[in-house]
Amino acid sequence: MSTILTYIAISDGKLKRSSLEVLSHCKSLADASGASCEAVVIDANASSFIEGIQKYGASKVHVVEDPIFKNHMNTPLLKALANVMNSVNPSVFAFASTEGTKDVLGALAANQNAAVIADVASFELIDGGVKAKRPVMAAKIMNNTEAKSDKVLVSVRSGSYDLNESPESAEIVNIDFSMDDSEMKSTLREIISASGDTIDLNEAExxxxxxxxxxxxxxxxxxxxxxxxxxxxxxxxxxxxxxxxxxxxxxxxxxxxxxxxxxxxxxxxxxxxxxxxxxxxxxxxxxxxxxxxxxxxxxxxxxxxxxxxxxxxxxxxxxxxxxx
Ligand SMILES: Cc1cc2nc3c(=O)[nH]c(=O)nc-3n(C[C@H](O)[C@H](O)[C@H](O)COP(=O)(O)OP(=O)(O)OC[C@H]3O[C@@H](n4cnc5c(N)ncnc54)[C@H](O)[C@@H]3O)c2cc1C
Incomplete structure (x- = not known):
């Protein structure tokens, strides 16, 4: 059975709504195609989010928990995502299109020799891949695009799908993670927050x-x-x-x-x-x-x-x- 995997992003200690929207859509695609709907959460406190993820229909939740994920860092995140792909071997790996996703999606596609369609407004499964609608030219034109590969990564704009609760009692799979300091290409010294409004515009209702x-x-x-x-x-x-x-x-x-x-x-x-x-x-x-x-x-x-x-x-x- 093929697997549709969704990456659940965490921001400020909360599940990102846009990731749950993508999971809701993946659940309906999985139900219609007979695929397995699974999710992965990567965070310093990843296991505390399992309950929230189960509500949206993942039958398996893959958990990568390590203090290194307290703040977004591309190198460890990329390594963890690659580990997860190696272990789950999803036919489709779906993400919410966030700033963090944009940072790692191309690198993950190269690492996994996968096809990638970024920043889509909708997507569906086709024989051997994924078909998506992607706003281009400042959203004046909708581009229909297809990726045919045994592994397709796709990132979806927030608000593209509704949240749909569909509770499952998911199997929890812990994925080991370790990272040597020498593997880090950069060090996080300080986070200077923007002085703007505190509500995250990407998540705001x-x-x-x-x-x-x-x-x-x-x-x-x-x-x-x-x-x-x-x-x-x-x-x-x-x-x-x-x-x-x-x-x-x-x-x-x-x-x-x-x-x-x-x-x-x-x-x-x-x-x-x-x-x-x-x-x-x-x-x-x-x-x-x-x-x-x-x-x-x-x-x-x-x-x-x-x-x-x-x-x-x-x-x-x-x-x-x-x-x-
Ligand atoms: C390469 C490029 C990238 C750009 N990227 C962006 C971008 O990311 N985001 C962006 O916003 N713009 C962007 N712009 C700029 C964009 O082209 C416009 O100049 C800008 O969006 C105009 O902002 P505005 O609508 O606030 O101002 P204006 O176009 O000046 O419009 C002001 C409006 O307010 C109305 N108004 C005035 N007084 C009142 C009042 N008392 N009550 C009610 N209505 C009133 C007027 O009727 C008018 O319609 C970009 C431009 C370029 C060339």
Whole structure:
């Protein structure tokens, strides 16, 4: 029986939602094709995450636990992933498309002589491989691509699939890991966190994004208040990160983060192609802009034409009422 394996990433001591979305999809592919749906978790406290992973249908959870995985380091992660592939021999190894994944995917493919399709919006199994849809040209075009190989690695954009609980009592397989200091190519000295918003935009269920229409501290305060009532992350267009109004880590778009939350509220953002490239995959898009012809309305599910300084206060009040 072939195996579809999902890598479960851990961030800040939590299971990454985007990995569980990928696992949910792999479970349905495995059920439909008769393959085995398995997962691997690699962390300093990997075994503490098994219960959470079992909820999403993995029949086997491979566990690599070692203090070296306290922080993301490419060399040990690559070695652990290669060990896991050697031991499990999956036909498909699926990842959430995170910054960490981007760092190691190519190297793992080379190490394992596997085919790789990165950053897809969806994928399915075909005879002898995988077929995927991949957004290209700033998400203006969907590219259909196929990889035919006995081992295919695929990374999936967050928000591409829904979470589907399907509890299993999984078999736990501990995979030995050891790494000599001499094998390390770099040393982690210090982690300097970005000074931006604390909600990880890649994992946020809702994002309030500010554009050049947000002109001053009053505007920023409205954005913060809306984000706070929605428990949303704050993002920004390049106009506001380049001018120093928001931290560069909050930039969304072609040269910023690619996000796909359940709800994206674009406030005072025109909808330039380079911005849309980073948020078009969001489930529900709301745009607030005073220009009725702003291109952001072409991708929005709901649009409010008006001055954000007048629209946001009653909008926030209504949400507060609904929440209470
Ligand atoms: C190679 C390259 C890469 C790029 N990468 C990115 C990227 O990753 N992310 C990104 O965002 N951009 C990127 N850009 C820049 C992009 O082209 C746009 O310049 C940028 O997105 C514009 O930001 P904006 O929508 O905030 O500003 P603007 O285009 O100036 O739009 C401001 C909007 O606010 C509205 N507005 C003004 N006042 C109000 C008000 N009071 N109430 C309501 N609405 C109001 C206006 O009607 C307007 O639509 C890139 C550009 C290049 C060339």
């Amino acid at each position: 809702a994002i309030v994004a500010a554009g050049r229409g947000v002109k001053d501290e009053d505007g920023k305060a409205l954005i913060s208040e809306l984000a706070s009532v929605l428990k949303a992350g704050i993002g920004a267009s390049r106009a506001l990160t380049e001018s120093g109004v928001y931290d560069p880590s909050l930039q969304i778009g072609q040269t910023g983060k690619v996000v796909s939350p359940q709800l994206y509220i674009a406030v005072g953002i025109s909808g330039a192609i380079q911005h849309v490239a980073g948020m078009a995959n969001s489930k529900v898009i709301v745009a607030i802009n005073k220009d009725p012809d702003a291109p952001i309305f072409e991708v929005a599910d709901y649009g409010i034409v008006g001055d954000l300084y007048k629209v946001l206060p009653p909008f926030i009040e209504e949400i507060k009422k609904i929440k209470s």
